[in-house]
Amino acid sequence: MLTSELKKMEQGNSIFEREVRKLDVPICQLFRDKQGRIAPVAFNPEGKPLGTKDAKQVALEFNQLVTANGNKLLRARRQNLNPAVGKRVAVLFSGGPAAGGHNVVAGLQASLGKQNTLLGVRGGPQGLLDGQLFAISGKDIKRLLNTGGFDFLGSDRTKIKSPEQFAQVRKVCAKNKLNALVIIGGDDSNTNAALLAEYLYPDVQVIGVPKTIDGDLQVGQYLPISFGFDTATKIYAELVGNILQDTPSSRKYWHFIKLMGRAASHVALEVALQTRPAIALISEEIAARKIPLRQIIDSLAKTVIRRCRKGIRHGVVIIPEGLIEFIPDMVGLLKALNEMLAQRAASFKNLSLAERRALVAAELAAEQAALFKSLPGYLQEMLLLDRDAHGNLQVSQIPTERLLIDMTAARIKEISPGTPFAANNHFFGYEGRCGAPSLFDAAYTFNLGLIAGSLILDNRTGYMAALSELSRGGKILALPLTGLINIERRHGKDEMVIAKALVRTSSPAFKFLAARRKAWSGSDLFTSPGPRQLWGPAARQLPISVALNQGYADLSFKL
Structure with missing residues (x-):
């Protein structure tokens, strides 16, 4: 009967969802062994070290990673050695969702194979702090393959930055006997991955995977785009x-x-x-x-x-x-507001909107105060919203x-x-x-998962999985996270972060x-x-x- 069939379609079992799970996803030929089975790859350093204008300061902050990796790009080669076995690896989503995340997890498990254990972290970085880990089964992967969303693990925007938080992560890793941690996220999340890799070195490997629909996590020819875009x-x-x-x-x-x-x-x-x-x-x-x-x-x-x-x-x-953050008239005003909100975060919480407006107008420079007063009331209100955990203005809420x-x-x-x-x-x-990933994103993410797993089995840490030459069979790479970090002003002070890739007018x-x-x-x-x-x-x-x-x-x- 039709009603019986309709009931079977509930909870992610629509005709489309059933069929999309069966879809064959293309993978790089290098990941196939002679029998055509999926096999991990190993890596060799290649080319000059990567680095930003702040490379010297970064090297001081990340001394262990930079000394070990030399900020060298890695390129994949066929695996000639027996990969590590018995590893316990945890994976988490960090930040907003992006289509294809589930396929990263699927690719990661396929790369690790049955001789290693993959654990999921529920609820993102906060879930890691809380020790919310569980074993991921083959049945889970079958259900998730080629589907959208981050619902399997969940995510959040917690930034792990205090000494207490780092110590808690180490405690959770020890309790769960983790050898490696995979962080799937954007530029801020991969900055966090670099910090964790340095703190946990050499006991726990940390690998990042580039995720964001914004497309602002790019590294020229090495990383053409992030997944989900x-x-x-x-x-x-x-x-x-x-x-x-x-x-x-x-x-x-x-x-x-x-x-x-x-x-x-x-x-x-x-x-x-x-x-x-x-x-x-x-x-x-x-x-x-x-x-x-x-x-x-x-x-x-x-x-x-x-x-x-x-x-x-x-x-x-x-x-x-983010248009409003680029209009010259607004840039100075936004910088002043960001500094003010960062310095007065505690006192601002106890003020009404009218009191916030009055305080801001009184303390801004005359030209900025005039601009602020000239804006419609609804825009003034939006500009005084709390910043996110990374110090960013919540531009999605501003009615530009x-x-x-x-x-x-x-x-x-x-x-x-x-x-x-x-x-x-x-x-x-x-x-x-959270839509079902396009064929490109489904393939891209599965391959990124294979790269992340291979890096773990090759005993690498502090790298981000990358795939380039997308129109020519794919080039499997790993980018040193410390080679992407520079210094930016956040929360009223200088912080080390991975630079956002903006549109180049050239x-x-x-x-x-x-x-x-x-x-x-x-x-x-x-x-x-x-x-x-x-x-x-x-x-x-x-x-x-x-x-x-x-x-x-x-x-x-x-x-």
Whole structure:
């Protein structure tokens, strides 16, 4: 009976979910032995040491790791030695979800094999501190393969940074007889992995895996992109494509769409390349060209007016989540607020919103105070929100799209009274984080898991798994975490962190956008990429920005 079949589809057993678990995921040929079975690889140092401008200070802070690894990049070779056996390895998710995380766990278990034990940590870094570990079974992996979300382990944003926390991690590792720890996370989480690797050296190995939909964890040719980015941008591009198709159908709305991506504009750039909207704002360009807020608004208003005069009363504006942090007018104000909130964190908690506003206005420099007072009340409130555990402004909660709509409407009335302007605002964020991974992300993450497991069996620590040459069979690498760290201002003081990779205005991807944007704003040249495919003709499509920036000949990934 149909009702019986429908009941069987509950709890992750839809027709799609059942079939996607059966999907064969491509892996690098180097991971196959002569019989075609999955086998771990070993590594050799390659090339010059990696390092940032702050390499000397980093070497002092991470003396044991830098002395042992020399900040040398590792490249995989075929395993000629018997890999380690009897190891106990724990894996955790850290930070926000990203599609493909479950396949990292699956790849990690496949690499470790039956002669080693894989444990999961429930609840992210806090779960590690609390000792929430459990054994991962083959049955678990079968159920998780190629599925979205981080629900199997869960995650959180706890930053392990105090001496007490480090001591607690060591205690948990000893109690559970752990030989290695795998941290799946973004730039901040992998910074934490470096700190743990140094603290636990040489007793417990620590390996990082690059995760973030934001795309801001990149290392040039060595790490083209983090996992989750492809799935998220394909989901957002489908949604934006649907709205773009609606605009000439209804013929009366402008849609201002903010896209998740934290500070960097990689997500906005990729979605714009996939959909060709009328306007795509790129934060890094605005900062580089020192474009003030009033000029941004003026440009938006004039584009609306020009299109209207052509009989086009609709359009789409793509807005990066972190835009407000790059507008020159706002940068000084935000820095001052961040410092003030960091220094007065305790006292601010006991103040009402009105009292916070008054205190801020009184203590800011005159020019910054005037700017703060000129902002709409709702934006003032957003700027005074608590920062996250890593000192970041919670930009997803700031209604930048609403601000741009309000100011654009006012500017249109000033320079072209009577020009129709009806606008809707959207924020696409959580929609893209936990979808079933694209074929690229499913393959990419499984291979990253194989790399992480191989590094553990090869007795390496303080490295991040990486995979490059995605259009040519894949190049298996490991990047020294200490070679990626630099000094940034956080919480009102200097901290060592992995630098965020921002959009480069000199990059091929941005240059393509810049060359086409005038045509896109002049008339409807949009495209609708449709849903992500796992079996269809577009299943092997790489992110367009990655293919352009890496100099690939086409959009197909080949592993």
